[in-house]
Amino acid sequence: MVAQNVAFGILALAMVLAAIGVVRTHNVVHAALYLVVVLAGAAAQYILLAAEFVAWVQVLIYIGAVVILFLFGIMLTRAPMGDLEGLDNRQGLPAVVATLALIGTLTALLVDAFADQEIVLDAPTPTADIATQVFKVYVVPFEAVSILLLAALVGAIVLARRD
């Protein structure tokens, strides 16, 4: 249990620092690379929580596909590669206040609600269990999501093509 907590601590620290990097860096490409650290850290946390299938889906879809999409977006909007001023608007101070208020409220609420509930894990979740759930209980949402993905694909092509 101690090893898991140490691993959690290191990963959590890396994720928070990288997340701050995403929202604070002056270089758009660096923001995408910091995002990779956060996403990989999240995948590692899923493995700590014995959800290995979701962890690999996270690696494949987020790190493999979504970050590449972001890099294409950066390329196509011709963001300059070097350090850049003017990436932030002038709402910095109110945004910090709102963020700290949100984190403080949520933390107080969570400490109050789930004071010392333990997560006890025995074995990793078998992927077969997730498959059974997807194709039995959640088959209608699953099909709806497929239609949504198709619609999003067609929509993206219609929006982005030049004519």
Next chain:
Amino acid sequence: MLLNQFLILAAILFGIGMYGVLVRRNGVLVLMSVELMLNAVNLNLIAFSARLQETSGQVFSLFVITIAAAEVGVGLAIILLLFRNFRSPDLDEVHQMKG
């Protein structure tokens, strides 16, 4: 492991993502911050799934990942369109509807 350590990490990530959405002007960076918030939600779902020994949470996080991929595709297409029309990826250039 405590349930709360994961939930509080997710709360912090969500807050940082919200800060990014509020502060960033570049549309691509705003979408990245939205991804941070979606990841925080996924972490919550997986943590509760482990706590309750129940796979539904993992199925829902798969749905969230799928929707996030669709959202990024359409979002980037919209930002590309804005870039073509306004010659800038900054979202606060878009104020045609302002009275």
